[in-house]
Amino acid sequence: xxxxxxxxxxxxxxxxxxxxxxxxxxxxxxxxxxxxxxxxxxxxxxxxxxxxxxxxxxxxxxxxxxxxxxxxxxxxxxxxxxxxxxxxxxxxxxxxxxxxxxxxxxxxxxxxxxxxxxxxxxxxxxxxxxxxxxxxxxxxxxxxxxxxxxxxxxxxxxxxxxxxxxxxxxxxxxxxxxxxxxxxxxxxxxxxxxxxxxxxxxxxxxxxxxxxxxxxxxxxxxxxxxxxxxxxxxxxxxxxxxxxxxxxxxxxxxxxxxxxxxxxxxxxxxxxxxxxxxxxxxxxxxxxxxxxxxxxxxxxxxxxxxxxxxxxxxxxxxxxxxxxxxxx
Numbered sequence: 001x002x003x004x005x006x007x008x009x010x011x012x013x014x015x016x017x018x019x020x021x022x023x024x025x026x027x028x029x030x031x032x033x034x035x036x037x038x039x040x041x042x043x044x045x046x047x048x049x050x051x052x053x054x055x056x057x058x059x060x061x062x063x064x065x066x067x068x069x070x071x072x073x074x075x076x077x078x079x080x081x082x083x084x085x086x087x088x089x090x091x092x093x094x095x096x097x098x099x100x101x102x103x104x105x106x107x108x109x110x111x112x113x114x115x116x117x118x119x120x121x122x123x124x125x126x127x128x129x130x131x132x133x134x135x136x137x138x139x140x141x142x143x144x145x146x147x148x149x150x151x152x153x154x155x156x157x158x159x160x161x162x163x164x165x166x167x168x169x170x171x172x173x174x175x176x177x178x179x180x181x182x183x184x185x186x187x188x189x190x191x192x193x194x195x196x197x198x199x200x201x202x203x204x205x206x207x208x209x210x211x212x213x214x215x216x217x218x219x220x221x222x223x224x225x226x227x228x229x230x231x232x233x234x235x236x237x238x239x240x241x242x243x244x245x246x247x248x249x250x251x252x253x254x255x256x257x258x259x260x261x262x263x264x265x266x267x268x269x270x271x272x273x274x275x276x277x278x279x280x281x282x283x284x285x286x287x288x289x290x291x292x293x294x295x296x297x298x299x300x301x302x303x304x305x306x307x308x309x310x311x312x313x314x315x316x317x318x319x320x321x322x323x324x325x326x327x328x
Contacts, residue, residue: 029089179207198236222290227254
């Protein structure tokens with residue numbers, strides 16, 4: 001406000017190319033947001049404060065009766081620029097901290113749910129193995145086991161999601177393993193949970209490498225689970241695995257409603273809702289973390305994941321990961 005603004009400076013600010021042009025203003029705006037967050041102010045209340053400040057200052061400035069109209073206009077422009085910049089900084093800092101607080105809370109809740117869920121699963125599994133239960137009671141206990149297992153996977157995905165959103169990386173622990181054996185093991189478990197669905201496996205070679213076994217099981221489980229949810233119930237879900245030039249490739253295919261054209265990358269964003277496609281569409285039931293976690297695990301292994309979707313050819317998720325070097 002005390003210095004004349006040059007034309008290049010005005011041009012840079014209009015394009016957002018000079019975000020740190022006033023460190024003192026930015027620091028004051030962040031301090032204001034911090035104080036208001038601690039006092040449990042809402043975002044609307046913060047904006048209202050800036051609106052009141054702008055109106056009050058401009059009213060007093062008008063009463064000062066600045067003589068030169070050109071100078072008056074320039075000062076109003078500079079003042080409004082300063083207020084807008086401070087407002088922008090305050091909102092940005094407030095929103096980041098509020099989101100972080102929510103993510104911490106989500107992570108704590110998800111972590112604390114693991115213990116009671118584990119107790120439910122162990123108790124239900126004990127009942128399933130018990131010979132004292134009759135047919136209906138055993139089936140009810142089996143449904144408890146299946147539901148608790150689903151909830152446990154959701155909690156695990158939620159913890160991974162929170163870790164990534166807070167700036168962390170998904171942890172992996174590499175060890176010698178066989179991807180073909182893992183596929184067979186993981187699909188056997190999925191078939192037990194979905195006896196009414198056809199799940200086919202086509203593996204070529206032993207597919208040995210150094211990966212995180214538990215994390216790759218997550219990848220297989222999430223991709224096949226996604227295919228079962230969105231695939232046509234009367235067609236099989238097919239899992240294929242084979243070698244590539246420098247690694248291995250895993251593909252999960254299903255027939256059914258395709259992903260809307262142009263939204264193939266959006267499918268990995270848990271906060272993105274896809275538009276309806278035709279009469280059925282691929283409308284998620286709530287926020288889907290499975291594919292987001294798949295992408296994070298694959299990238300943590302130095303690989304990539306892609307999707308191709310067509311009404312006639314079906315939908316195929318393809319994971320490619322290198323054969324990692326043995327840990328030193």
